[in-house]
Amino acid sequence: MTSSATTRTxxxxxxxLDHTSHVLRTQxxxxLSEIGLTARMHCVLVHALEDERTQARLAEIGDMDKTTMVVTVDALEKAGLAERRTSARDRRARIIAVTEKGAQVAAQSQAIADRVHEEALGALPEAEREALLRALNLLAEGHLATPAESPRPARRARRES
Known part of the structure; x- marks a missing residue:
């Protein structure tokens, strides 16, 4: 029995996108492991420093489920990098506050993240770098901004900070 392969057009x-995203995440x-952080820990620290944010809001920003977020914040607390506190804006809400040590580590982790991104983009000529970033931003803000509804949803890749 013979079968004919479909022709890709x-x-x-x-x-x-999947392959390059996977390799970038491994890099x-x-x-980040060099300073004892995961990408999720980095994401929480950086976004918690930007504004007073609840654990739920940070989970949404980092595209983490509740269990993953709890484990991540527990690890940050254990390391002395962040703590759960009552919000100054709403006493019913609990926020994730970054400690002084956490702010120093976040600055280090952001420099690492910037370096990893710079190295990846550095593999391209400058004009192609700019074109790639422009094109990806157009897709992310346009045609690929919203996931399609499906009875069998695809696993979603975690968004980087």
Missing amino acids: EPDLSFL MAAA
């Missing part, structure tokens, strides 16, 4: 965009994980 377009580049495999899904593969290209980021390796780099």
Whole structure:
């Protein structure tokens, strides 16, 4: 029995985006591990420093489920980098506050994240770097801004900080 393969008429965009995203995440994980952080810990620290945010809001920003967020904040508390506090704006709400030590680590982790991104983009000529970023932003804010509804949803990749 013979079968004929279908002919691809377009580049495999899904593969290209998935593969490069996966490799970038592994590079980021390796780099952040040098200072004892995960990408999720980095994300929580950086976004908690920007504004007074609840654990639920930080989970939403970092695209984490509740269990993952609790484990992440527990690890940050254990390391002395963050703590759960009552909000100054709403005494019923609990926020994640970054400690002084956590702010120093967040500055280090942001420098690491910036370096990893710079190294990845550095593999491209400058004009192509700018074109890639422009194109990805157009897709992220346009056609690919909202996931499609499906009876069998695809697993969603975690968004980086």
